[in-house]
Amino acid sequence: MLHIYCPHCRELREEEEFHAKGQAHIARPLDPDACTDKEWGEYLFFRKNPRGLHHEIWYHTAGCRKFFNLTRDTQTYEIKEIYKIGEQPEVTADKG
Amino acid sequence: MSETLAPEKVATENVAVMNQLAGRGVRAESPLYHAGLDKLSALNPRAGGVLLRELKLLGHLTLRGSQKNASFMNGCAEVLGLALPTLPLTSVEKGGVSIRWISPDEWLVVLPADQAYEVERGLRAAIEGHFSVVNVSGGQTILELSGPNACDVLKKSTVLDVHPSQFPVGKVAGTVFAKSTALVRRSGEASWELVIRRSFADYVWLWLQDASREYGLVIKS
Ligand SMILES: [Zn+2]
Numbered sequence: 549m550l551h552i553y554c555p556h557c558r559e560l561r562e563e564e565e566f567h568a569k570g571q572a573h574i575a576r577p578l579d580p581d582a583c584t585d586k587e588w589g590e591y592l593f594f595r596k597n598p599r600g601l602h603h604e605i606w607y608h609t610a611g612c613r614k615f616f617n618l619t620r621d622t623q624t625y626e627i628k629e630i631y632k633i634g635e636q637p638e639v640t641a642d643k644g
Numbered sequence: 645m646s647e648t649l650a651p652e653k654v655a656t657e658n659v660a661v662m663n664q665l666a667g668r669g670v671r672a673e674s675p676l677y678h679a680g681l682d683k684l685s686a687l688n689p690r691a692g693g694v695l696l697r698e699l700k701l702l703g704h705l706t707l708r709g710s711q712k713n714a715s716f717m718n719g720c721a722e723v724l725g726l727a728l729p730t731l732p733l734t735s736v737e738k739g740g741v742s743i744r745w746i747s748p749d750e751w752l753v754v755l756p757a758d759q760a761y762e763v764e765r766g767l768r769a770a771i772e773g774h775f776s777v778v779n780v781s782g783g784q785t786i787l788e789l790s791g792p793n794a795c796d797v798l799k800k801s802t803v804l805d806v807h808p809s810q811f812p813v814g815k816v817a818g819t820v821f822a823k824s825t826a827l828v829r830r831s832g833e834a835s836w837e838l839v840i841r842r843s844f845a846d847y848v849w850l851w852l853q854d855a856s857r858e859y860g861l862v863i864k865s
Contacts, residue, residue: 561803
């Protein structure tokens with residue numbers, strides 16, 4: 549059971565109140581019609597599955613019903629950072 | 645320009661606003677009407693650790709708007725007679741009106757049913773810019789739990805930390821409740837209010853009867 553800090557409610561809540569919504573920071577192509585099938589397919593279906601740091605979108609379903617970003621270590625489940633939608637992570641794989 | 649791109653430009657005059665209160669001669673039924681709580685309270689005057697009361701048929705308005713919109717914040721304060729609480733997980737109450745924080749741009753206003761229409765129209769007249777007010781009175785109800793064991797029933801039902809050090813009087817939290825959801829508010833030292841969905845009301849009522857059985861459940865009208 550993860551204990552997750554909601555940046556909008558500003559307190560730790562049980563994982564049960566949240567839903568994971570997959571990989572964060574996926575930019576929608578500005579002009580989908582100009583995409584090749586490969587580009588569009590990769591945008592729609594292909595996701596990272598790293599061993600280690602992963603940036604994810606989470607949703608406080610039962611609480612404030614707001615989305616936010618969360619950086620998690622997929623090996624240890626340790627949550628490294630929580631930041632709002634529109635913000636960029638401080639903790640990244642290349643920063644070690 | 646589409647409203648998705650420029651929501652602040654969309655006029656609110658196309659919104660149909662109606663008085664949702666049933667006219668005279670129409671029987672209003674709360675979500676727990678079928679449970680006959682009034683009858684139960686009459687034949688059930690014994691003592692028990694948990695007291696349950698439905699705060700039924702109140703007016704519920706869901707308000708959404710930006711805290712950065714001064715017209716929204718001022719208009720709400722003016723019409724409701726209370727400023728919207730901006731501190732997360734807090735509520736304010738004055739007279740028969742209470743306002744619960746739901747998210748940084750959403751609040752639930754609970755007020756006497758016969759004021760809901762007037763207040764909704766007042767808000768629409770007072771506020772400029774992008775905002776929303778929706779009368780959701782028919783969609784939910786409020787259950788009040790009180791008594792020495794009310795807290796124990798909550799502990800069985802929700803993952804929230806309801807210890808007084810973490811949950812002071814006036815605090816509000818949306819959470820999972822008995823596999824359903826509820827907006828929980830501590831309304832007094834030993835009293836709690838649950839805003840629950842109409843469609844889950846019967847289930848929560850059955851759940852609460854079971855969860856409070858060991859302490860003794862007293863229905864109040
Ligand atoms: Zn939240």
